Amino acid sequence: MSTPPPRPPQARPASGPEGTETLRPLLSTVLDALDSGRRARGGPLPAGGPPAVAARLRDAVGDVLPEHGDPDALRTLVHALAEGAADPADPLCAGHLHCPPLAVAAAADLAAGVLNPSLDSWDQAPAAGELEALVTRALAHQAGLADAVVTTGGTESNHLALLLAREAHDGGVRLVCGANAHHSLPRAAWLLGLPEPVVVPAPAGTVDLAALHQALTDLTGPHGSRGGLVVAATAGTTDAGLIDPLPEIAGLCAAHGARLHIDAAHGAGLLFSDRHRDKLTGLEAAHTVTLDLHKLGWQPVAAGLLAVRHPRDLTALHDRADYLNAADDTEAGFPDLLGRSLRTTRRPDILKIAVTLKTLGRRGLGHLVDTVCARARDLADLIDDHPGLELYDRPTISTVLFRPAGADDDTVAAVRRTLLTDGRAVLGRARLDGRLWLKATLLNPDTRPDDLATLLKLVEGNTPA
Numbered sequence: 178m179s180t181p182p183p184r185p186p187q188a189r190p191a192s193g194p195e196g197t198e199t200l201r202p203l204l205s206t207v208l209d210a211l212d213s214g215r216r217a218r219g220g221p222l223p224a225g226g227p228p229a230v231a232a233r234l235r236d237a238v239g240d241v242l243p244e245h246g247d248p249d250a251l252r253t254l255v256h257a258l259a260e261g262a263a264d265p266a267d268p269l270c271a272g273h274l275h276c277p278p279l280a281v282a283a284a285a286d287l288a289a290g291v292l293n294p295s296l297d298s299w300d301q302a303p304a305a306g307e308l309e310a311l312v313t314r315a316l317a318h319q320a321g322l323a324d325a326v327v328t329t330g331g332t333e334s335n336h337l338a339l340l341l342a343r344e345a346h347d348g349g350v351r352l353v354c355g356a357n358a359h360h361s362l363p364r365a366a367w368l369l370g371l372p373e374p375v376v377v378p379a380p381a382g383t384v385d386l387a388a389l390h391q392a393l394t395d396l397t398g399p400h401g402s403r404g405g406l407v408v409a410a411t412a413g414t415t416d417a418g419l420i421d422p423l424p425e426i427a428g429l430c431a432a433h434g435a436r437l438h439i440d441a442a443h444g445a446g447l448l449f450s451d452r453h454r455d456k457l458t459g460l461e462a463a464h465t466v467t468l469d470l471h472k473l474g475w476q477p478v479a480a481g482l483l484a485v486r487h488p489r490d491l492t493a494l495h496d497r498a499d500y501l502n503a504a505d506d507t508e509a510g511f512p513d514l515l516g517r518s519l520r521t522t523r524r525p526d527i528l529k530i531a532v533t534l535k536t537l538g539r540r541g542l543g544h545l546v547d548t549v550c551a552r553a554r555d556l557a558d559l560i561d562d563h564p565g566l567e568l569y570d571r572p573t574i575s576t577v578l579f580r581p582a583g584a585d586d587d588t589v590a591a592v593r594r595t596l597l598t599d600g601r602a603v604l605g606r607a608r609l610d611g612r613l614w615l616k617a618t619l620l621n622p623d624t625r626p627d628d629l630a631t632l633l634k635l636v637e638g639n640t641p642a
Contacts, residue, residue, distance in 0.1 A: 185248060191291045202419070203251060210252045214259025221267035223260060224600030230261050243369075265605055268621055268628035272605035274415065274443060276620040278477040284533035286477050288523045296523040298501040305525040316468060317581045319448045319485040320441075321461025323487045325468065326517050327526055330481035331442030334467035336365040337483050337519065339407065340440045341465060343369055345436070346383065346405030348521040352393055353377065354409040355384035355421065357572050359440055360407050382419040382609055384410065385425065395435040404484045406435040412457055413443025416607035416616070417569065418576035420444055423459025423542070431462075441464040442481070445573055446473020453550060456573070462489070473546055473574075473606075473620070476529055494519065548622040549563035549575040556617060556629045565637055569614050578607055578614040581640040586613040595639045602635050 188200045237257035241397065247253070265269055266277035278286075278535045294302035297311060313325040320422040328334045328460045339362070343350045358435035366374050375392050378385045379631050389412070395407055408430050410421040422577070423439065430437040439460055445468040447453040448460075460466055470480040485491060497504070533542070553572040558567040562577045569578035589606075593615060596602040607617035610615040615636065 186249065187246075187248065189332055192293070196291065200554070204287075205257050206252050209337065210255035211259050214246070214256040214262070215264065217260040218262065218264070218600070220600045221270035221603050222597060222600040224598070226598040229249055233457055233625070234255070234261055265621075266621060269602040269622040269632055271617040271621075271624075271632070272603035274472045274620070276472055276475050278391065279469075279475045279533060279537075281536050282476050282529040282533045285529040289528045292523045292525075296514050296517070296525060297521045298514060302525060303515065305528065306512055307530055308513075309517070309525070309527040312527050312534065313392065313482060315534070316482060316530075320445070320457075320466050320468065320484050322463070322466060322484040322486050324484045324491065325484040326491065326494075327480035327523070328483055328518075329479040330471065331440065331467050331469050332358060332361040332365075334442065334469070334481050334483040335359065335361045335409070335438075335440055335521075336368065338409075338465040339365045339369055339371065341485070341490045341493055342407040342436050342438065343371065344488055346421060350405040350407055350436075351375065351396070351397070351436070352407055352615070354408060355379040355389075355411065356417070356600075357382055357384065357414050357419065357421075358409055358411055359415060359442070362440065375439050381631055382414060382417050384421045386422060386429070389426065390429055393435060396434045397435075406433070408435050409438045409440060410463075412439055412441035412460065413447075415443065415534055416510050416576075416609060417578055418443060418572060418574035418618070420573055423457070423463070425459075427459050427462035438465045438467075439465045440467045442467045442469035443472055446542070446546050446573065447471060447503055449539050450542060450546040450550075453574075466467070470533075473549075474530070474533070475545065475620075476543070480530055482527055491516065520604050531583075545622045549619050549624075552619045552622075552624050552629065553577050553617075555626055556619065559629055559633055563633060563637075566633065567607065568606060575619045577617045577619070578609065579617070580614050581636065584640060588611045589615060592636060592639050602632055604632075604636075 184198050186203065189195055191200055191334050234257055237253055243563045274527045294305040296302045296306055298308055309327060313327060317323055317325040328337060339352060352362065352374040354374055357376050363374045373398065376391050377388045384627045390588060410423055410428065412420045412423065427437055441460060444457060447457050466484045466526045468482040468484055470476045471478045472478060498515060502515045507513050553575040556577045557572055559569055565582050567580050567582045581592065590613060593604050593606055596604060607614050607616045
């Protein structure tokens with residue numbers, strides 16, 4: 178039998194006895210390509226808009242599956258992706274809840290990829306399963322709840338929250354949410370086959386309490402809903418970072434016997450801050466809470482959790498597959514990981530979270546939260562003092578909405594698209610009070626006051642006189 182030719186480093190395992198030395202030169206290649214791609218991009222976003230970016234990427238990739246491999250593919254594709262990326266670490270990239278991940282979290286994520294535990298059975302992830310149990314409970318306790326499971330983000334957490342509510346009410350539950358709720362909530366109701374959600378007005382961006390009280394009264398009265406009700410409140414809206422009146426909503430839920438879910442995907446990071454955590458008072462009254470650390474937690478995607486008040490609710494996720502969690506193995510003391518998610522194969526996203534929590538501590542993370550909230554207030558001050566700009570309102574977290582004074586919605590949209598196409602700045606968009614606003618979501622703790630001034634000058638300079 179002939180001896181196969183030796184494999185190049187790119188085709189060897191990343192772990193094992195030779196893994197470290199195999200990875201070392203490849204990591205150097207990746208770092209060099211990230212740097213060269215960033216320099217080629219030259220700003221927060223690649224210039225030229227969608228057609229130009231797509232054309233450059235296609236030219237760089239060429240044949241996706243060539244007959245013979247290209248040993249320089251790692252450098253080529255990482256450079257191409259970096260050149261064509263929106264860089265959340267650039268102070269002028271402030272359009273979305275898209276954070277610059279901390280270096281220590283990204284490094285931990287590399288270790289997770291190398292070790293490749295799969296959290297669907299103990300024998301694939303002996304330490305990772307225990308680490309997940311420790312960290313999820315610690316984070317749940319920060320929110321005043323008992324336990325949590327890891328998700329891919331807010332959408333999966335919200336979906337899972339409605340699933341647990343449905344199972345707690347023997348399949349009969351109806352969602353009541355504000356018009357400000359994240360789009361994933363009504364979509365989850367549809368996916369789960371629940372009745373059409375009852376949508377409560379949120380004219381000022383947060384749930385109208387009188388309207389919620391009336392909706393719950395109508396649904397629980399003599400001719401109201403015969404099933405259970407789950408009210409979804411929001412702690413950090415996507416559009417403006419607003420927080421619903423959580424204690425009052427919790428009181429209405431208690432009075433009407435409704436279950437409470439709080440989507441704190443955006444605002445959960447305030448829990449780390451002594452200065453801002455009071456904004457989340459009422460979180461502890463929820464049955465379930467969506468947490469998301471790839472926003473105000475500075476984690477690489479994905480880093481979501483769903484926290485629960487009653488761990489028994491999680492029994493709805495229990496599943497049995499003999500090759501993963503046989504009853505006799507469980508009885509012998511091997512942990513059952515299959516009931517900790519709707520997914521089977523799961524990477525250890527908990528490692529980067531654990532490393533970040535341990536490295537920075539609550540105070541270190543709280544300082545980052547305080548910093549970006551302060552920068553948002555600085556930006557609001559600059560807009561307030563600018564005669565050519567209009568501020569929507571003072572920021573609740575770190576999102577600031579504004580628009581050129583006197584501009585119509587078409588002009589506002591055009592200014593944003595021009596900045597995107599030129600690769601000069603990334604701003605989001607939000608429609609509130611019947612008008613379109615530019616949205617700056619500040620998640621970069623290294624943003625300086627002069628960066629904020631530059632951002633406003635770009636908006637001003639691209640607004641028609």
